[in-house]
Amino acid sequence: xxxxxxxxxxxxxxxxxxxxxxxxxxxxxxxxxxxxxxxxxxxxxxxxxxxxxxxxxxxxxxxxxxxxxxxxxxxxxxxxxxxxxxxxxxxxxxxxxxxxxxxxxxxxxxxxxxxxxxxxxxxxxxxxxxxxxxxxxxxxxxxxxxxxxxxxxxxxxxxxxxxxxxxxxxxxxxxxxxxxxxxxxxxxxxxxxxxxxxxxxxxxxxxxxxxxxxxxxxxxxxxxxxxxxxxxxxxxxxxxxxxxxxxxxxxxxxxxxxxxxxxxxxxxxxxxxxxxxxxxxxxxxxxxxxxxxxxxxxxxxxxxxxxxxxxxxxxxxxxxxxxxxxxxxxxxxxxxxxxxxxxxxxxxxxxxxxxxxxxxxxxxxxxxxxxxxxxxxxxxxxxxxxxxxxxxxxxxxxxxxxxxxxxxxxxxxxxxxxxxxxxxxxxxxxxxxxxxxxxxxxxxxxxxxxxxxxxxxxxxxxxxxxxxxxxxxxxxxxxxxxxxxxxxxxxxxxxxxxxxxxxxxxxxxxxxxxxxxxxxxxxxxxxxxxxxxxxxxxxxxxxxxxxxxxxxxxxxxxxxxxxxxxxxxxxxxxxxxxxxxxxxxxxxxxxxxxxxxxxxxxxxxxxxxxxxxxxxxxxxxxxxxxxxxxxxxxxxxxxxxxxxxxxxxxxxxxxxxxxxxxxxxxxxxxxxxxxxxxxxxxxxxxxxxxxxxxxxxxxxxxx
Numbered sequence: 161x162x163x164x165x166x167x168x169x170x171x172x173x174x175x176x177x178x179x180x181x182x183x184x185x186x187x188x189x190x191x192x193x194x195x196x197x198x199x200x201x202x203x204x205x206x207x208x209x210x211x212x213x214x215x216x217x218x219x220x221x222x223x224x225x226x227x228x229x230x231x232x233x234x235x236x237x238x239x240x241x242x243x244x245x246x247x248x249x250x251x252x253x254x255x256x257x258x259x260x261x262x263x264x265x266x267x268x269x270x271x272x273x274x275x276x277x278x279x280x281x282x283x284x285x286x287x288x289x290x291x292x293x294x295x296x297x298x299x300x301x302x303x304x305x306x307x308x309x310x311x312x313x314x315x316x317x318x319x320x321x322x323x324x325x326x327x328x329x330x331x332x333x334x335x336x337x338x339x340x341x342x343x344x345x346x347x348x349x350x351x352x353x354x355x356x357x358x359x360x361x362x363x364x365x366x367x368x369x370x371x372x373x374x375x376x377x378x379x380x381x382x383x384x385x386x387x388x389x390x391x392x393x394x395x396x397x398x399x400x401x402x403x404x405x406x407x408x409x410x411x412x413x414x415x416x417x418x419x420x421x422x423x424x425x426x427x428x429x430x431x432x433x434x435x436x437x438x439x440x441x442x443x444x445x446x447x448x449x450x451x452x453x454x455x456x457x458x459x460x461x462x463x464x465x466x467x468x469x470x471x472x473x474x475x476x477x478x479x480x481x482x483x484x485x486x487x488x489x490x491x492x493x494x495x496x497x498x499x500x501x502x503x504x505x506x507x508x509x510x511x512x513x514x515x516x517x518x519x520x521x522x523x524x525x526x527x528x529x530x531x532x533x534x535x536x537x538x539x540x541x542x543x544x545x546x547x548x549x550x551x552x553x554x555x556x557x558x559x560x561x562x563x564x565x566x567x568x569x570x571x572x573x574x575x576x577x578x579x580x581x582x583x584x585x586x587x588x589x590x591x592x593x594x595x596x597x598x599x600x601x602x603x604x605x606x607x608x609x610x611x612x613x614x615x616x617x618x619x620x621x622x623x624x625x626x627x628x629x630x631x632x633x634x635x636x637x638x639x640x641x642x643x644x645x646x647x648x649x650x651x652x653x654x655x656x657x658x659x660x661x662x663x664x665x666x667x668x669x670x671x672x673x674x675x676x677x678x679x680x681x682x683x684x685x686x687x688x689x690x691x692x693x694x695x696x697x698x699x700x701x702x703x704x705x706x707x708x709x710x711x712x713x714x715x716x717x718x719x720x721x722x723x724x725x726x727x728x729x730x731x732x733x734x735x736x737x738x739x740x741x742x743x744x745x746x747x748x749x750x751x752x753x754x755x756x757x758x759x760x761x762x763x764x765x766x767x768x769x770x771x772x773x774x775x776x777x778x779x780x781x782x783x784x785x786x787x788x789x790x791x792x793x794x795x796x797x798x799x800x801x802x803x804x805x806x807x808x809x810x811x812x813x814x815x816x817x818x819x820x821x822x823x824x825x826x827x828x829x830x831x832x833x834x835x836x837x838x839x840x841x842x843x844x845x846x847x848x849x850x851x852x853x854x855x856x857x858x859x860x861x862x863x
Contacts, residue, residue, distance in 0.1 A: 316338065406443070838859075
């Protein structure tokens with residue numbers, strides 16, 4: 161949405177209606193606890209080997225076996241893939257300067273040299289090894305093997321923990337190390353002299369010289385030499401590789417990134433072609449896939465994707481341009497630190513920031529909303545937006561919340577950049593809208609909508625929580641970028657009908673519909689189409705008008721046409737072993753080429769709901785029969801009326817109920833802290849549908 165349309169919509173919606181009734185208390189969301197202002201990375205003592213922590217990370221990717229992680233330039237992390245044992249639980253991490261991924265774990269090095277871990281401890285030899293690694297300090301970086309982990313300290317020494325059956329943890333006494341890497345059963349260290357040291361069952365690399373960086377994974381070691389060529393231990397022909405800026409190795413093979421942003425590769429799957437890739441700055445190689453990071457901070461994945469480890473379309477690892485704005489800097493970052501990030505983003509050594517009067521921002525100044533980011537000297541790129549910094553002074557405090565209130569209640573002017581900074585909330589903050597009432601034109605109103613206008617209203621409470629030290633602000637909100645079919649289709653549908661609250665495209669079926677909600681609360685879209693015409697097929701529609709812990713929507717089982725949600729029955733029947741649709745009178749369609757729920761990627765749906773595009777994993781599916789209790793089924797499943805779940809015990813009981821009734825065993829871990837999606841349609845027999853027969857799918861949010 162361009163800036164003019166955004167502002168027009170914002171101004172129009174600020175005088176909108178008050179919504180009462182449906183789902184009035186269904187948006188309570190827990191908030192993450194964080195510092196009032198993210199501290200700048202602490203520069204570690206210089207070992208003389210160039211191992212001081214970076215003042216500002218510029219983004220990186222790491223690939224495991226069935227998951228991928230990314231380090232953003234604001235020191236936070238993002239992940240993709242299958243979260244089997246909690247290896248993707250990185251959303252609360254802050255102040256990171258390095259990240260690494262293993263088969264079933266993730267490790268992040270913080271600016272203070274400490275370590276954060278995600279997983280359940282089974283990734284290393286035993287719980288004692290996990291605890292030992294978690295206690296490391298003074299770290300520069302880490303590397304993860306099959307069942308061990310090694311750490312490089314800023315003084316050039318190394319530590320290791322985990323399985324040591326092959327001596328892969330025997331790094332005591334190593335010194336003068338400037339980089340570290342790990343394979344399945346070995347550790348390798350790069351010395352400041354450009355040679356390599358190894359421990360464990362490493363390939364023989366003792367003759368390698370003039371090495372400037374090293375990477376490893378599986379049983380492979382790869383190195384970059386000072387003349388821009390590669391050395392590899394697996395026999396791959398890399399003799400033609402030149403002009404390299406980095407190399408990455410893993411069980412899947414070796415990838416080289418060239419100084420001009422092109423990519424060369426020697427992978428176990430020779431059908432993967434990376435020759436069309438451009439503007440790449442780094443790569444990571446996992447067990448079965450490759451992830452590339454582009455200069456603009458976006459990422460691309462290649463290889464196995466059954467676990468969505470290549471689904472990195474939401475990786476925005478550097479500040480990104482959104483229309484006229486540049487969003488994604490860490491609060492409290494100095495201009496000097498932000499310039500490092502801007503140079504990496506633009507590829508220009510003359511990238512800079514200027515003030516409104518055209519003068520250069522001082523290196524010691526804070527990054528702030530309203531500054532102009534220049535991609536090169538004299539070439540404006542975009543206006544900086546620091547989410548929450550409405551007063552444009554680089555601080556996020558009560559004054560910023562008050563500036564929004566003055567705008568809403570008194571008509572005080574705010575610049576376009578300040579308005580964008582005022583939308584300082586993500587979908588996890590929707591509960592904050594319900595606790596805020598704005599007085600507009602002398603009338604107090606409550607707001608219950610997902611629109612940009614109410615992001616500003618929610619921003620008041622988000623900023624206040626941040627200023628009080630009881631919450632945080634996501635500079636990389638997951639709603640900031642439109643990247644997929646669901647997002648673009650949602651925007652197009654919303655432009656035609658403002659009752660649109662989402663969009664759903666379900667791969668392998670004909671389900672491709674906007675999700676509607678009638679603001680009067682009279683179930684209008686139960687018998688009206690998107691075009692507001694009376695119809696038995698009607699529309700897909702939501703039960704609630706705001707994002708909550710259990711988000712519910714439904715659509716008719718249109719048997720004669722096979723449209724709307726009829727093909728949800730195809731998914732059910734196919735995965736229960738049926739060869740044709742059991743509704744023979746109107747359908748009887750052969751069931752083939754449908755999502756297989758035994759495959760993780762096939763049981764994950766991408767849904768745009770309330771303007772937020774998110775992935776959800778099915779954890780239960782079943783069909784109720786005619787004559788069942790509507791209180792025990794529909795009302796309880798939808799958390800309708802007095803069936804809302806308000807305690808951890810109630811949510812846990814509800815989750816266990818659905819898993820216990822499921823007709824398919826999904827083996828998905830679900831907790832009371834998860835966010836849910838409940839989707840249902842009528843049973844296959846029309847008469848039974850009038851007797852409360854319903855087909856239910858229950859999903860949990862995985863992004």
